[in-house]
Amino acid sequence: MEPEAKWNGSSEQVEFSRMSPRSQGFTKLPGQKTCGKSVLLFTFVLLISVALWAALLFLFLTRSKEIAQDLEKLQESCVYHNDSGIVTIIRQLQMDQWDLKNDVxxxxxxxxxxxxxxxxxxxxxxxxxxxxxxxEEDRTAFKSQVLNEQNAATQAWGKLQEEIEKLWTEFQRANGSICTNCPENWQLFEKKCYFFGKEPKTWSQAKFACVSLQGRLVSIKSKEEQAFLTQKANKKGSWIGLRDLDIEGEFVWMDGSPLNYSNWSPGEPNNQGQGEDCVAMRANNGRWNDANCRGQQESWICEKLATC
Known part of the structure; x- marks a missing residue:
């Protein structure tokens, strides 16, 4: 019986060494979870073993009691019949009973x-x-931190590229170049090119559509620019690059500039319903209205600098 108990202890050490997280490393979480499942499976096997040992012990005790009762009956019968063969059997049974008691x-x-x-x-x-x-918590936190840093780096890189383009355009203008070139299907107004999207989109979808065209949702800075856009835009309403997603009530343009010029409809912005954090230009009159970012507008307006 003792060698079997020692073997179980060694198995426990092997299983524990396999389950140690230090041997797996930070990046092998699936393996560690498998170790956890192995521990649970081994625990279940131990529970079954304990139940079997308990049942066996109960059977031994029950059988020992039955043998004792049989011995008493045989002893009475032996005394009555004076049978030496039965006496021998009784003695053998007594020895078996003693062995069982020693095994308990x-x-x-x-x-x-x-x-x-x-x-x-x-x-x-x-x-x-x-x-x-x-x-798992550390992995989630690290992943979130990496995504935040990646987004911040992407935004910083986009702003840097924009500043470089502005400086290059100004440098070319200073040297007498005429900067009025726009890609196909874009329209020129003053120093910028504008694209008028025609597919229904949410504000986020419109933003990424402009990025894919190497532009961004429009930032309106003057009455003249507003009049041009009102004339050219879809008459059913268009997303523009104004939102207060970061701080409620603090509207900021996509280029990071503050709201120095506005063209709100009367009573707007009102942040109605479950929250309206994105801005659309209304049909016909071009007035602005804050709207739910997850809703759709029939159009969207992109902008980028004209090239020289």
Missing amino acids: PQLSKALNKLQEDQTTLKSKASQMNQQLDRL
Whole structure:
């Protein structure tokens, strides 16, 4: 019985060494979760083993009691019949009964050892689950941080490119160049080119559509620019590059400039309903209205600098 108990202890050490998170590293979370499942499976096997040992011990005790009763009956019969063969059988049964009694402490000890192993494995499994939870939290936080830094870097790079384009355009103008070139299907007004999208989109979809055209949602800075856009835009309403997504009530253009010129409809912005954080230019009169960013407008307006 003792070698079997020692073998179980060694198996526990092997399983625990396989489940150690230090041997797996930070980037192998799926493997660690598999180790956690292995611990649970091994714990389930131990529970079955404990139940079998308990059943076996109960059978031994029951059988020992039955043998004792049979011995008493045989002894009475032997005394009555004076049969030497029966006496021999009785003595053999008494020896078997004694052996069973000697096995009971060993079985109890093995059962206690299995229960201790079960408790230890439960504790280790709980520790492993806690470590896996912490690693998952760290991974999520790290992923979020990387995405935020990537977005910030992308925005900074876009602004840097825009500033470079502005400086290059001004330099060419200073040297006498005429900067009035716009891509096909774009329309020129003063120093900028404008694209009037015609497909229904949400504000975010319109923003990325302008980015894919190497532009951005329009920033309106003057009455003259507003009049031009009102004349050319879709008469059913168009998204423009104004929003207060970061701070409620603080509207900012896509180029990062503050709201120095406005053309709000009466009573707007009102942030009605579940929140209106994006701005659309209304049909016909070109007045602005704050609207739900997840809603759709029939059109959207992009802009970018004219080239020389």
